[in-house]
Amino acid sequence: MKTVMRRTLLALTLALVLFAPAVAQAADAMKVAIFPFHVFSREPLTDLRDDVQKMLRDKLNTMGVTVIPLDEVNQALAAEGKPLDLTLARKVAGRLGADFAITGSITKIGSRVSLDAKTLDVLGMQRPQSAFVEGSGLDSIATLTDRIARELAVQVSGREKVSTIEISGNRRIESDAIKAVLKTKEGGVFSPILIDDDLKAIWKLGYFDDVKIATADSPKGKVVTIAVKEKPAVREVKFEGNEEIDTKDLQDQIGLKRFAVYKPAAVKEAEQKIVQMYRDKGYYDVKVTSQVINLPKGDLGIKFTIVEGEKVYVSKIELRGNKAFSESELKEVMSTGEKGWLSWFKDDHVMEWAKLEQDVQKLNDFYYNHGYMSARVGKPEITRGKDGLILTINIEEGPRFKVSTVGISGQLIIPQKDLEAMIKTKPGDWYNREQLRLDLATLHELYANRGFAYVEVRPQVRQNMKEHTVALDFQVTKGAKIYFDRIVISGNTRTRDKVIRRELGMAEGDLFSATAIRSANMRLHRLNFFEDITITPTKGADPDTMDVNIKVKEKRTGQVSFGAGYSTQDSFMIMGQLSESNLFGRGQQVQFRATLGGLTNRFTLSFTEPWLFDRPISFGVDLYNWDREYIQYTKNATGGNLRWGFPTPLAYTRFYLWYTYEQATVSDVDSNADYYIKSQEGTYTTSAFKGILRRDTRDATFNTTKGSDNNISVQWAGPPLGGTNAFTKIIANSGWYFPMWWDTVFVLHGQLGWLDQHSDGELPIYEKFFLGGINTLRGFAYQSVSPMDANGDLIGGERMFVANVELRFPLFRKAGLTGVVFYDTGNSWTSAQGYDFGDLRQSVGVGIRWMSPMGPLRLEYGYVLDQQPYDDLSAFEFTVGGLF
The missing domain is CATH 2.40.160.50 (membrane protein fhac: a member of the omp85/tpsb transporter family)
Incomplete structure (x- = not known):
């Protein structure tokens, strides 16, 4: 007899070992059918039925609960043709393959709003479980749904609830700021997977050197304890040796603020910003070093030591590869100049990277606007000479292209000869990219001012590398003619609508005009009544209409x-x-x-x-x-x-x-x-x-x-x-x-x-x-x-x-x-x-x-x-x- 009992216990043990993962997996795979909630109120709140049903679905999904698609639930319920009760909810949920059904009601009496829900085991092996939450005003519906969803998630999963989240070790970072990134919530379902995600989320904040999460049981559920060790903070930022640049200007520009978390990379970046600030003022030989100083309570101080050196100016600009244009012509294009007797007047001999990068673009544009479509201007090379900095810029000019033909095709709204007369680019001209842009703008403006708000003008540029010519064709797709529908004015808490409307120069029903919108913006700014004005055209109710939304911000006049x-x-x-x-x-x-x-x-x-x-x-x-x-x-x-x-x-x-x-x-x-x-x-x-x-x-x-x-x-x-x-x-x-x-x-x-x-x-x-x-x-x-x-x-x-x-x-x-x-x-x-x-x-x-x-x-x-x-x-x- 004892032998039989031993064998039976052994078999049960093996079964538990073998089938426990399957049971756990089945528990995790519990499916829920959420039914529309009944609404009890004197006010017409029928939209809340769908809203609460959808919000519950979204909340439970984030908590790992599988929810039957709402359309399937609602269609199956409608097919029954009967009022919803507990028996019908179990029947429909079971037919849809759900393990649990959730039903409930929304009650609003005066300003008080409450949600009452029941969880029904489809197989009837558990007694129905209830959840109830209450708040004030319809604005609280989202919060109430979130609270009741946590209770329901615990009921359908059989998992433990998180009763408390305790945070320790944080001095500067608020506990609420840490809790805001957690997926684990007080009153929600406890999940080791979520705890692991929470650990990663806290590390990602970048404020801590160490993060530990521990859990403990309590009569009300799991207690989650998060212990953090904060990174040291920068309490002081000091500068030594700066005479040419004010300390406040340095502090404003380096981005290293007091009480910010210490990051070595941020300190190195601050060093580079200081160097750049000095170089922009001509101190090219500036040296900047930083020192970290330990302060009481574990905080740090950062001290920047600056050796400014002497001012160094651009003494020479060398242009290499230019054949079509002389150095003097190209230097006139540039904002950076060489130090000379007029330097005090022109103030262009200080080497600034931002200005130098613009000069490279200016030289490129200069070549493109004089026919050199394949010209390339290289990045400036900077060397230190005896009298200052030497800038060397290499140029590849390439061939010069002339315009062979200019055409306009597509949907024309005036005779082609009149359109071509408006185009400034003519056959025989050297190719000019800036003039091409202006011609595109001219055509676009013409169409947009005649109601074609969605006009597209695409230039087709065909190069002939053998003859060094380029053929231009402006392809126009005018789109539908658009009319102004509604002109909506908002933000004018003091200025009357008619004061704004009379300045617009456009009205509802007018043909769309881009110039009219720009002119309206200019006239409204000229009034000097508003801090900010935004005019936004948007699609109207009909395909051939456009609304104009004018948003203003009043200022004291x-x-x-x-x-x-x-x-x-x-x-x-x-x-x-x-x-x-x-x-x-x-x-x-x-x-x-x-x-x-x-x-x-x-x-x-x-x-x-x-x-x-x-x-x-x-x-x-x-x-x-x-x-x-x-x-x-x-x-x-x-x-x-x-x-x-x-x-x-x-x-x-x-x-x-x-x-x-x-x-x-x-x-x-x-x-x-x-x-x-x-x-x-x-x-x-x-x-x-x-x-x-x-x-x-x-x-x-x-x-x-x-x-x-x-x-x-x-x-x-x-x-x-x-x-x-x-x-x-x-x-x-x-x-x-x-x-x-x-x-x-x-x-x-x-x-x-x-x-x-x-x-x-x-x-x-x-x-x-x-x-x-x-x-x-x-x-x-x-x-x-x-x-x-x-x-x-x-x-x-x-x-x-x-x-x-x-x-x-x-x-x-x-x-x-x-x-x-x-x-x-x-x-x-x-x-x-x-x-x-x-x-x-x-x-x-x-x-x-x-x-x-x-x-x-x-x-x-x-x-x-x-x-x-x-x-x-x-x-x-x-x-x-x-x-x-």
């Missing part, structure tokens, strides 16, 4: 500013401004300005409506009170302006109309003045209209580099407008800016004035033309160039001409300092004298311009070429200050 300034014309000034450029979100502008100075006091209150009656017509009102001390008298004026601005069909051109009403008093007349000047003492009233036609294409209002500014104004005062003053004043202004070599700018400016008194009114002296000073004829005293009477008093002119010629050049690019050399000429005459261009005063001089923190600065010295006895030989003039 109110401003309170104060400033100070000084000029040789106005002496010391204190200025203040209170303004709002987007009043009530309507785009209206209101402004109060005040200037208090030694010679001038000005107060101005202005209001501007940029779109009168929602039309592109501006309207404004100014009220002012000005006091000004002139050489021979003082003027006090109180008045106002009404302003209108109208668009014109001409690009960059507007017409302005002003009406001015002013009452001015001339007082404190010089006691030594003659009868005419003394006769001007008194009160005058001006009622006048002024029309201004202006075209302005300048790229900037201060330190302009290109474009022009041209305007002509005509002012009429007197009957039938009323007032004591009666005159006509015409002033024409023209300024042209031409960019030249070495970032210099050549400037031509001219001004012509004509003034005529009407017989039925006065022409006060302050309306006449006086020249001299920093804004007209430099070198002459302010308003000192004027016709004189027999007593030598300045009486002002009715005719005026000024011409200014300038050459502007960069002095210190990084500081934004610009130098000026100028020649001024001009004069003013009485109406009886007329324009006498043989009688022009002249001056020359130099100056500097700088956009300083206090506002635009001009410092100029003028020398009079045709000095008269009453003239100073020269004048130093200075003006700085503005609102900031």
Whole structure:
């Protein structure tokens, strides 16, 4: 009997040993069928049925539970045609090959939301198990689903639950940051496989020298303990020997921050960055070493020792292999230059890798744009010479290619001859890659502006290596014609929609136009109401439509500013401004300005409506009170302006109309003045209209580099407008800016004035033309160039001409300092004298311009070429200050 029992036990033991893996595998392969949850709520929450079912599936899958596809479960349940209960759930799940069925309900009462689930053993060998979670608001559904999924995973797998995760050894790295990378979760299923993944994930963070994970049993499940040993932190970063580069600049650039984890590779990288920073400043021989210093509590300090050496410049640039172009022609293309007598001015002789890499690309482009399609420019070789660095650049020019034919094929929307006329590349031209790009852009722009948003223009370039020619064919696929559907504006919490829409120049239903989108972006930026503007075209509801999404970020448009300034014309000034450029979100502008100075006091209150009656017509009102001390008298004026601005069909051109009403008093007349000047003492009233036609294409209002500014104004005062003053004043202004070599700018400016008194009114002296000073004829005293009477008093002119010629050049690019050399000429005459261009005063001089923190600065010295006895030989003039 005992023998039989021994044999039976042995057989059972062998069976367990042999079949245990299979049993474990079967347990791991448990399949689950998740059924839609019932919803109990007064609100229509039917979408939650599918949402919770899908979220449970996704959560259980991540926990290693195999879930029957939801479509199969839902179709099998629908085929039964009966309400779901526990019996039906077991039946359907069993038919689908599932081991367990999960059913449940969603209940929402007020703000409370709960999930109630049951796990059903299909074979009925286990009693149903329940799980319940509760939260607040529908936003908690995802969190609740995650919590209940962990309970269900434990129930269907029969595995142990993780009760607690404990982390030790971490001082700087938060425990939550470590837990965030773990797959093992408190309340979730315990799995050795997940523990192994967690170990790898913690190592991957890169913060630790050692990581150990241990597990222990507890009445509530497994306790997972993670012990880490943190890598030392960099507590101090010091620099020694740096004189040319500020410590803060070094700290900002090397990327090695305090309290960061110490990484030897990061320290070596910091060394290289410091070396590069010095080499970019010309210190090519710089040496940088680092030292690691042990600090208390296991932290480290990093000390960089810098031996700067002497500045080393590019002494010579050698170009090898160039035959078609001389060295001087190619060096003009490059930003890097050789040290010479103009180095202080050009500042191009410092060797910078980034700039040198751009030079290689510039040389490549230069060759490609002159027909050399196979040219190759090699990487510069740098050697140390006696007087500095020698750069050697090898060039393989290859043959030069000429354009043999130019064609346009595909879907044409205008006659081919008109398209070909738009293309600048012509047969017989040398191949030019840049011009080819411009031609592609021209064709693309033409189609895109006629509604073909998805046009494709592909150049086919066929080389003939034997004849060294290239045939070009622009192949056009226009695509469908597209119309603007919806224009959606978002982010404008203050600015009204119509203020934005009226600037767009496009509307729903318009034909698509790429230029319209770019112009809208430019006009919205010009408003200066927004920190950021993003215009994104997206596909519309129909294939032939496109939506335009405009997202803006509002910025503060109110401003309170104060400033100070000084000029040789106005002496010391204190200025203040209170303004709002987007009043009530309507785009209206209101402004109060005040200037208090030694010679001038000005107060101005202005209001501007940029779109009168929602039309592109501006309207404004100014009220002012000005006091000004002139050489021979003082003027006090109180008045106002009404302003209108109208668009014109001409690009960059507007017409302005002003009406001015002013009452001015001339007082404190010089006691030594003659009868005419003394006769001007008194009160005058001006009622006048002024029309201004202006075209302005300048790229900037201060330190302009290109474009022009041209305007002509005509002012009429007197009957039938009323007032004591009666005159006509015409002033024409023209300024042209031409960019030249070495970032210099050549400037031509001219001004012509004509003034005529009407017989039925006065022409006060302050309306006449006086020249001299920093804004007209430099070198002459302010308003000192004027016709004189027999007593030598300045009486002002009715005719005026000024011409200014300038050459502007960069002095210190990084500081934004610009130098000026100028020649001024001009004069003013009485109406009886007329324009006498043989009688022009002249001056020359130099100056500097700088956009300083206090506002635009001009410092100029003028020398009079045709000095008269009453003239100073020269004048130093200075003006700085503005609102900031």
